[in-house]
Structures are given as structure tokens and as C-alpha cells.
Amino acid sequence: MSDKYFSENLALGAEYQQLQRRFAPIFARIEEGALARDQERILPFEQVKWLDDAGFGSLRVPAEFGGAGISLETLGRLLIDLAAADSNVAHLYRSHLGFVESIRAFDPARRSEWYGRVLRGETVGNASTEKGGNVIGTLNTVITKAADGTWRLNGEKFYSTGTVFSDYTRVSVAVEGREGRSFALIPINALGVSVFDDWDGFGQKLTGTGTTVFTDVVVPDNLIFERTVGTLEAITEAAFFQYVLLAVLAGIARGARDAAAALVATRKRTFNTGSGLPFREDPLIQAEIGKIAAKAYAAEATVVATGRELDTALNEALETGDISGAHRGELAIEAGQVIVPDLVLDAAQSLFLTVGASATSTSKGLDRFWRNAQTVATHNPIAFRARSLGDYYINGTIPVGLNAIGDAKSEANQAAKPE
Template structure:
């Protein structure tokens, strides 16, 4: 057992021989970080100040190794535990939670990789605090399904990668870039795990969205950057529930945004001194109409957390099915069914939660008067962040696909691409 694993075991966070730590122990370890993160969230958003220090502090504390087994030095968190903790982080700063989206998906993939030196190497990197960012989406009018980013043999046993990506969420904070590319020698689609701190890599924070301003999203450019042969991963071998996993991170962002807004709006209501002559009470915090608005916001947060938890349970089922298939305990049909269930849960959760969260956050402003729109308070960031996260992977398509499944028994797609028709 590693020194890190020994320390965490002694702290009562994980127990050797089990994959499920005590959630209270996990939460107690990271909540002080969340409190500190929340304190500066509004200012960072207002100034578009990237949270380098906050992300690094989380990584150094082991947050990026939440899912790594205890025996390998991590915390061994289950998927429901992980997503509950991620929702708490999103309530503190939803941009940081989303910035780590690619990292945790890459961790999940490596957890299910064939046991051996390559898997062990990656788990050790996660435990050491190394982070992975995203570089998947091609720039410009690339046709749907085409991959312009290429990986070519260099003749010395290594490869070179060339291309440009956008929506590179979390890449600026990362040690590695999870890059979707195509090999020029075989035509195979791969994930190239590229060291970020090398010549030939340029990462720009040029995302101009009105929300999620500090996710470290933007353009990643690769110019003859080096990729080791062992860092090329067959894309078709990635974990099957990856799309549902990515989506549940966004659902945690939505649920956390509502919870974070509830805290701030409730505080504003509690401290407000002014009222109106035609109000229902002489004290703002006792006005039943105002309290109703906050109550509705709180209920939306409760619903969001329930959705995230339900999707996480389905993801855990898909994870367990992958291990059971490998062990020969179940067949491929049962394993595929578990992945389909995870995809359906994530899609249904997205269709239900996206409009609920966005509308609840918009309605929250009815709990305050014109002062709620103060740029100094920056309360609008919660709505902006939720609206932006909700625009990923358009939920209107998911609603149609769920309907097609219900009526015509057509399975939901688990992987798709974006580009010009």
C-alpha cells in the first residue's frame, strides 16, 4: 500500500479491501476547499479570472483520485459518491466542476483498462495529482464524423500530433490532454494522451460564452507535439458509458448551480432591510411570497440532486457490468443492457433537469427587487452558468430520442459527433 493510501486509510476515509469509503469522511476532507472556492467564485467570474490555485489545491488534496481504488492510493469512491461530491463542488463554483469533466472521464476509462503496467502508471499519475484536460472538438466546418487532427509515426518509436481543437474544457489546468485524433498510418481513431508542458502545444482561453467563463475552455493547437506510443489508446475500446458519464457531470453542474444560488439568494433575502408598501409582510424575510420563491428554488435543487444520484446509480450499474463481463459472470447482452440503461437515465435526466434548473434560477430573481441585478453581487452568474451548461448536447434531441425508444424501441446512440452536414 502506498504512503498516500496509508494516510487516507488512517484518516478513516477508505478501508483496505473495500471499494466504498464513508461519504462523511470524503465530504469532511474536501468541504473546507469548497468553502474557500465559493468565497471567491463571484469575483473570479466577474473578472474572468481562471482558478489555477483552486484547481491545483483540489488536485494536491487528491480530488482527482476520488475514483482510484484505495489499494492504488486513491479514495475508492463509488460513482454515486463521486457525483454527490462533484455536485457539492459545483454549488461552490460550477466552472471548476465542469473544468474537471474530462479528467474524471479519463480516470473512468483507465479504471476499466486491462490490468497491467499501463493502467498502473495512469493510476499513479492520478494519485500524484496529475490532471487531464479535453481536446476533442474540431474547429470550423469539418464534416460530421471527420477527424482533422492527425497522429503520425515519427520513425523513432514515438508519434507526432498536429491539429487544432476547440471547447478544450479544463485543458489550461491540465498536465495531459485527452485528444481525439486519427492515425495516418492505420486510419484508426485514437485517444492521444499528450503531455501538455511541451513545445508544440498552445492552449488559449478564448471561450467567449456568457456563462462558465472560468472553465479554462478554448483552443488547443498541436504542432508536431510528441506522443509516446504507449499513450495512444484505441477509441473504440473506451468505456461504453462515456457519453452518459459526461452528461451527468453537466447535470451535477446544473444541480450545483441551483444549490449555490439558493444559498446566496437566501442570504440576500435574510439580510434585506427594505420592503414595499404593498408587500405581504413588513419584514422582507418574513414575506410569504418571497419565502415561496426561495422554497421553489430549494425544491429544484433537491430534484437536481435526485436526478444526478439516479443517473450515477445507473452509471455504477454499467461500471459493475463491465467488470462482471470481464470476469465471465454475465454475458454481452446483459452488459449492453446496463450501458443502455445508463444512457437512458442520463438523457431523461437532461430533459427533465435542464429547463427546471434554468427556469428556477430565472424565477429566483423574483425573491429580490432591482438590487438582485447588481453586477457587484453577480447573482446572474448562476443563471448564466446553468443556461450555458444546459446548451451542451442539446436536450431537445434527447427528448426525441427517448420518444423514439418509447414508441419504436430504437436504442439511444451512445456516441455522436458534431460538424457540418
């Protein structure tokens, strides 16, 4: 391998280490109350503010605009650290961090404006998915021209992750008179915006993944953005959103590893069917902890390698103007999505093999690792990702990132236009 390879990776390591030292105390504070927040369903507003004040949401703003311009690999490593402390907090930043990635495709004036807003601490949530009734590729959330000449937004979104913690939410919309999908940036305190914390999932309960309703909301022209299929931004955006989820999963595995080790280290009780040794000295129990640690390591290593692949694909496309190679990032994501969920769910499940019935006590909250991992893993049907990956290696079919959810098309609605 070349000296350039080693120097570049040493630089990445130094970048992460510097930021890790900066954010580690904040992550530790966040971890202190994670169990209590999960048990009492307390949304982490205070914890999000700590991170916002420390500039966590602006780390990917390019250096030429005054940001840190860190790599995707480094961001993934930090997200793993944060998810190990509280997977809810890491997950809810997905929407904002994805928005920051999209700014790159804005026109120069708006790019400068929004990078500046992000650097000043403004954050953006998500309002993309509708609960039902929209044929895939279409939306029921629409912006229309009112009689007074203003644009008005009406509709309802679910899975609005991060919106309740943010200043704005990015809304996927259909705009009257325009083809395909667009998106609008809407202040969450605007007249006609209602945000509800009604997410009822058994895991990731504190991500603000609820309903947002828009009733005749006025939308200025400069807050409506076109969304073009086939661009670099469209290709990499889908991969980035899934990358964050993989990092969250890897962080959950690390959290399960640490919880299992801590539990065994202090346990005094044993079973007559065992060796008679304290659990911390029992070779069989040590082996179970080792297996959990290995699965956590494999998940984390996969995410780091995926981040490196995303960096390479994106940087090459930006440097050369050729976006054909950007799909390699999606391939890396799909490979990660096939393997990482199983590793993490196995690690979270194996935690219960290390102690006994006492591990199921609700006061310990050890089930949260499995619940949270399962909830994150269900964001994408793994079978679809495995099929896509196999199709590429067999037939050379370019993979398509996840960018639309809706009702399947039937004979009655085949005429519906795609995005």
C-alpha cells in the same frame, strides 16, 4: 426491499459523509472568492491546486490500485457540493475525471502506470472538439509518420476544457494508416503545444475552455491509444461526461437557492403593494424561495438517482462481462438531461422574483447562476435527448451516447467514413 438494499445505501451514505467532511473546508475556501473570480475573470489555478493536493482527481481510482474507489453516486454528490461553491471548478474537472474512467480499458501495463500517475497528482485535460470543417465522425487533427520515423501531431482543437490547468491533454486524433478515431496523451508543456484562454462564452468563463494548437508535436507510441466503438468503455464514457454536467447544473441550483435565501434574509426595503412585512417574513416571498429550494432539491435528487443507476449498470457489466445492460445508464442520463436543465434554469431565473431591481446590480453577480446554468445546458440539444428517450420506450431503440460533433453529412461528403 431487502436488507442488502438498505445496507448498500447506508454504506454509500457513509462514504459520501466521510468525504464530504474532508472536502467541505476546501469547497468553502473555493466559494469565498467565486464571485470576485467571475467578475474579474481570474482563472482558478490556486483553487484547482488545493483540490489536486487533496486527491480530488484520484477518488475513482480502484482500491486494488491504491485509490479510494468511490462510487459514481458519491462522486456526483461531491461534484454537486463543489459546483454549489463554484460551478467553473466542478466543470473543469470533467475532462480529468472522464480520463480516469477511461483508464479501466487500458492494457494491464498502461492501466497500472496511469492509475499510478493519477494517484501522484497528475491531471489530464481535454482536446476533442474541432470548431468546424470536419465531417461528423472524422477529424482534421492528425498524427502522421514523419521522415525521421517519429509520429507527429498537427491540428487545432476548441472547447479544451481543463487543459490549461492540467499536466496532459487527451487529444482525439486520426492516425495515419488506421481506421476510425484514436486519442493521444500530450504533455501541455511539450514543444509545439500552444494553449489559449480564448473562450468567449457568457457563462462558465473560468473553465479554460479555449483553443489548443498542436504544431508538429512528437508523440511517442506509448501515448497513442486505440478507441474502439461498442466496448463497455465507449458506452459508459459518453454517459459519464454528461453525468458530470448534470451534477454541475444541480450544484448551480443549490447555489441560486442559497444566494436567494441570503438576499431575502437581510433585506430591509419593501413595497407598498406588498404586505408591509420584512421580506424574510412575507409569505409570498417565502413561497418563492420555497419553489427555488424545491427545484434545487429535485435536480439534485435526479442526479443522485442517475449516479446510482450508472453504478449498477457499470458494476453488473464488469462482474458478468455482459455489456448489453450498460445502456441503462445512458437512458438515465437522457432522462436527466431532459428535466434537470429546466429545473435549474427556472431556479436561477426565479431568484430575481424574490427582491427587485437591486438584484440586477452587477456588484451582486446574481446573474452568474443563470449564465452558468444556460452555458452548461447548451452542451447537448435537449430535443435530441428527448427524442432518443421516446424512441427507446416506443420502439426499444438502444440509445447512442454523444461521442462525436462535426459538420452534417451532405451528398458531397456522404463517402466520409464514420468513427
